[in-house]
Amino acid sequence: MAIDLRTVSITPLRQTFGHLARRMGADKPASRYIEATMDLQPVENYHYRPTWEPQYDIFDETRTAIAMKDWYALKDPRQYYYGAWTLARGKMQEIAEGDFDLVDELGLAAAYPAAGKDEALKVFLPLRHVAWASNLNKAYVSSYGYGIAISQAACYASMDQLGVAQYVSRLGLAFNDLDALVAAKSAWLEGAEWQELRRYVEDLMVEKDWFEVLVAQDFALEGLLYPLIYERYNEKLNAAYSPVFSMLTRFQREWFGETTKWMDSILKVAAGDNPANKAKLAEWITHWRERAVVALQPVATLAFGAEADAIMEELVQNLNARAAKAGITL
Amino acid sequence: MDMKVAKKLGLKERYALMTRDLAWDTTYQKMEDVFPQTTYEGIKIHDWDKWEDPFRLTMDAYWKYQSEKERKLYAILDGFNQNNGHLSVTDARYINVLKLFLGSTPPLELMAARGFSMMGRQMNGAGPRVACQMQAVDEYRHFQTQIHSISNYNKYYNGMDEFAHQQSRMWYLSDGKSFFDDAITAGPFEFMVAIGFAFEYVLTNILFVPFISGAAYNGDMAAMTVGFSAQSDEARHMTLGLECIKFMLEQDPDNLPIVQRWIDKWTWRGTRKLASVGMMMDYMLPKRIMSFKEAWEMYVEENGGALFKDLARYGITIPKCFGQTVEEKEHVSHQSWIGFYMKPEATPFHTWIPTPDEMDWLSEKYPNTFDKYYRPVLEYLDAQEKAGNRYNNKTQPMNCQVCVSTMKFNEPGDPMEMCFRESVYKGEKFHTCSDHCKEIFDNEPEKYVQTFISSHQGLQGNCEPDGTDVKAPDFKPGQNMLDYWKLDKRALGDFNGSEDQKNFAAWREQATKN
Numbered sequence: 107m108a109i110d111l112r113t114v115s116i117t118p119l120r121q122t123f124g125h126l127a128r129r130m131g132a133d134k135p136a137s138r139y140i141e142a143t144m145d146l147q148p149v150e151n152y153h154y155r156p157t158w159e160p161q162y163d164i165f166d167e168t169r170t171a172i173a174m175k176d177w178y179a180l181k182d183p184r185q186y187y188y189g190a191w192t193l194a195r196g197k198m199q200e201i202a203e204g205d206f207d208l209v210d211e212l213g214l215a216a217a218y219p220a221a222g223k224d225e226a227l228k229v230f231l232p233l234r235h236v237a238w239a240s241n242l243n244k245a246y247v248s249s250y251g252y253g254i255a256i257s258q259a260a261c262y263a264s265m266d267q268l269g270v271a272q273y274v275s276r277l278g279l280a281f282n283d284l285d286a287l288v289a290a291k292s293a294w295l296e297g298a299e300w301q302e303l304r305r306y307v308e309d310l311m312v313e314k315d316w317f318e319v320l321v322a323q324d325f326a327l328e329g330l331l332y333p334l335i336y337e338r339y340n341e342k343l344n345a346a347y348s349p350v351f352s353m354l355t356r357f358q359r360e361w362f363g364e365t366t367k368w369m370d371s372i373l374k375v376a377a378g379d380n381p382a383n384k385a386k387l388a389e390w391i392t393h394w395r396e397r398a399v400v401a402l403q404p405v406a407t408l409a410f411g412a413e414a415d416a417i418m419e420e421l422v423q424n425l426n427a428r429a430a431k432a433g434i435t436l
Numbered sequence: 437m438d439m440k441v442a443k444k445l446g447l448k449e450r451y452a453l454m455t456r457d458l459a460w461d462t463t464y465q466k467m468e469d470v471f472p473q474t475t476y477e478g479i480k481i482h483d484w485d486k487w488e489d490p491f492r493l494t495m496d497a498y499w500k501y502q503s504e505k506e507r508k509l510y511a512i513l514d515g516f517n518q519n520n521g522h523l524s525v526t527d528a529r530y531i532n533v534l535k536l537f538l539g540s541t542p543p544l545e546l547m548a549a550r551g552f553s554m555m556g557r558q559m560n561g562a563g564p565r566v567a568c569q570m571q572a573v574d575e576y577r578h579f580q581t582q583i584h585s586i587s588n589y590n591k592y593y594n595g596m597d598e599f600a601h602q603q604s605r606m607w608y609l610s611d612g613k614s615f616f617d618d619a620i621t622a623g624p625f626e627f628m629v630a631i632g633f634a635f636e637y638v639l640t641n642i643l644f645v646p647f648i649s650g651a652a653y654n655g656d657m658a659a660m661t662v663g664f665s666a667q668s669d670e671a672r673h674m675t676l677g678l679e680c681i682k683f684m685l686e687q688d689p690d691n692l693p694i695v696q697r698w699i700d701k702w703t704w705r706g707t708r709k710l711a712s713v714g715m716m717m718d719y720m721l722p723k724r725i726m727s728f729k730e731a732w733e734m735y736v737e738e739n740g741g742a743l744f745k746d747l748a749r750y751g752i753t754i755p756k757c758f759g760q761t762v763e764e765k766e767h768v769s770h771q772s773w774i775g776f777y778m779k780p781e782a783t784p785f786h787t788w789i790p791t792p793d794e795m796d797w798l799s800e801k802y803p804n805t806f807d808k809y810y811r812p813v814l815e816y817l818d819a820q821e822k823a824g825n826r827y828n829n830k831t832q833p834m835n836c837q838v839c840v841s842t843m844k845f846n847e848p849g850d851p852m853e854m855c856f857r858e859s860v861y862k863g864e865k866f867h868t869c870s871d872h873c874k875e876i877f878d879n880e881p882e883k884y885v886q887t888f889i890s891s892h893q894g895l896q897g898n899c900e901p902d903g904t905d906v907k908a909p910d911f912k913p914g915q916n917m918l919d920y921w922k923l924d925k926r927a928l929g930d931f932n933g934s935e936d937q938k939n940f941a942a943w944r945e946q947a948t949k950n
Binding site (some may be wrong): 114116118119120121122123124125138139142146147148149150151152153155156157158165166186187188189192195196197198199200202203227234235237239241242245246248249250254257258261262264265266268269271272273275276278287291294295304305308309311312362365 | 438445453454457458459460462464465467470472473476494495496498499500502503504507509510520533541543546547549550553554556558565566569570572573576577579580581583584589590591592593594596597599600601603604605607610613614616618620622624817834840883884886887888890893922939942943946947
């Protein structure tokens with residue numbers, strides 16, 4: 107039985123802020139995501155030009171080759187404002203914590219076969235540096251992106267990658283203590299398998315077009331790297347040994363699944379805005395996808411040996427399919 | 437719960453593994469190309485590893501703490517809104533504090549979010565970069581929770597609905613805008629001194645404690661909870677600002693004069709912004725916490741004094757403006773409120789003349805100045821208002837070229853004389869409100885000639901509502917400012933007789949009587 111609880115009812119003068127009513131086309135209540143996001147970044151009457159890049163305004167649409175009629179069309183389908191984001195991550199970290207505790211409690215790391223451990227750590231652990239680069243490159247997008255819709259999503263993604271770098275580090279410590287991190291860093295800096303990947307992320311650190319950085323880092327690179335490692339490689343280890351690594355990389359897998367929805371939606375909306383965007387995005391995706399394949403090939407070989415080429419080929423097809431779904435013909 | 441690693445590692449080492457050990461010096465691209473901004477200001481850093489992490493929070497711990505805080509905060513906001521919490525505030529005049537706050541604060545928190553994101557990208561030490569990124573994401577939290585807490589008030593009261601539109605257009609908000617625009621367009625080290633140190637450390641208490649306490653004293657549980665919830669974030673931000681100063685000073689003796697100049701500049705710029713906090717405390721809160729003067733003594737003179745004593749070992753001296761701020765603490769709140777009262781058609785919040793017992797409170801709190809200088813003005817304005825001759829200044833104000841405040845502050849040592857200063861740059865005259873603003877201008881005239889002063893811009897036809905035909909023969913610039921601001925007429929002028937006043941009384945009656 108529904109009970110009709112009564113509260114004193116007062117008729118409001120308005121349902122929402124003026125800028126939101128104009129945007130929604132009606133004076134109706136706005137969600138917390140909309141209130142926290144839309145039309146908040148200043149767009150006019152700046153006082154000074156940046157001393158560090160005087161050719162631009164503080165926030166400047168011309169920092170990217172992408173043009174948008176409305177920058178707030180780049181909405182986040184997850185509707186992440188800070189509160190929603192941090193609650194979602196709070197839940198994920200609670201599960202991760204439980205997983206790490208369980209592995210510790212049951213001594214699963216120590217019980218893991220030595221061969222499997224070596225095989226796994228040499229693939230997983232240098233990824234802490236890849237995540238760190240991702241943190242930096244996403245910070246660039248959140249710094250210079252236009253509008254709060256994109257800047258906040260990139261800011262949260264950047265912090266997520268710091269979290270990933272820390273979870274990977276923790277995984278290494280759980281399995282092989284400090285040695286794991288030292289070995290991984292030296293592989294990252296000098297190991298032949300990792301140099302193309304390191305070159306890729308370093309090149310992005312000097313790329314000036316923030317939208318291109320987003321496409322290259324989040325779509326092209328992570329769109330291949332995450333399925334390669336956190337799906338395929340995990341499956342391989344699960345089959346050969348035990349699902350411990352799957353447990354300890356659950357955060358990354360969930361993160362990628364969720365973030366993909368955001369990324370694909372951004373591409374679709376940007377490509378749909380005008381034909382020049384579509385062409386530009388196709389150009390960037392093609393260019394960076396080719397480079398990402400070169401960068402990841404040695405890592406794939408490290409992980410899969412002779413099967414690497416076939417797996418990479420399949421992942422590239424999946425990535426192309428994502429682009430096609432976003433309306434981008436490569 | 438912190439990242440669990442082998443027991444032999446100390447907290448500091450563990451945190452280093454989780455942050456700076458992730459970083460490396462790039463070799464495929466030059467480090468100076470990856471981090472191009474940290475040299476041109478003249479600050480010399482020899483060893484970024486000497487940076488002491490001001491706090492050690494890994495992301496898992498961050499998410500755990502912050503999500504707990506968010507869950508509680510939004511539960512309280514929902515309850516407050518559902519229960520018509522707005523009717524439990526002391527007096528509808530209080531809501532004008534929220535109007536002032538909404539216009540002036542969330543837009544600046546947003547600029548802090550963007551600015552700290554830039555620092556989190558540009559600092560080439562991994563330690564400071566992570567700390568700045570964490571502050572950036574916190575600042576997203578702050579502007580969003582502030583907007584969410586005030587959103588429900590906007591449904592019932594006038595003057596809050598166009599804050600986003602007004603943030604870059606309203607004349608009285610341009611002091612805050614110029615403050616943050618100035619900081620974000622400076623180099624990264626100056627930004628850290630401006631926002632991280634002067635704003636978040638030296639002045640943060642006097643900025644936020646009065647708003648939060650004011651909310652608590654006046655029955656506004658929504659704003660109060662947002663404020664309290666932000667405090668643990670602010671504590672982190674303060675340690676970051678201080679660490680940054682110490683780091684610069686420890687790295688090279690040549691940094692001292694640069695840092696000192698920035699501290700002088702930004703303490704003054706911040707002080708100018710505080711005039712509106714003063715009028716909020718002394719005039720707008722129906723139930724007062726303490727006077728602005730008392731707050732200044734406690735938070736700035738005592739706490740700030742102790743801070744600068746602590747920094748003396750680095751050679752830092754107390755900001756040059758300190759003496760003047762001490763003198764001004766007895767004046768600025770009155771000058772500001774009277775200034776706003778005199779512009780009844782130009783702000784989205786109401787003004788009023790204090791009641792007789794409120795005037796007595798001001799006399800008691802300001803024995804040296806209130807009865808002598810300000811009570812007579814307020815009583816005169818009151819008499820004029822009652823006689824149907826309400827004062828209304830319709831002219832364009834003159835503004836300071838640096839802080840953009842309207843010229844209303846007095847000559848040091850002479851409360852009866854308005855203070856003006858003048859500089860000439862490339863044959864053109866520029867006006868400033870004080871010796872300190874003049875010095876800031878003279879140090880960097882090429883920057884401050886750019887200041888967007890809305891009274892000038894309005895007269896030049898640059899502040900017209902969208903769709904205005906500036907080529908029309910009868911076009912007169914500056915005639916449509918209300919539309920340019922999207923200023924709701926119901927939000928203007930006197931509190932007495934306003935729709936807010938009537939609605940609040942009627943709704944409270946409806947909520948409390950049968």
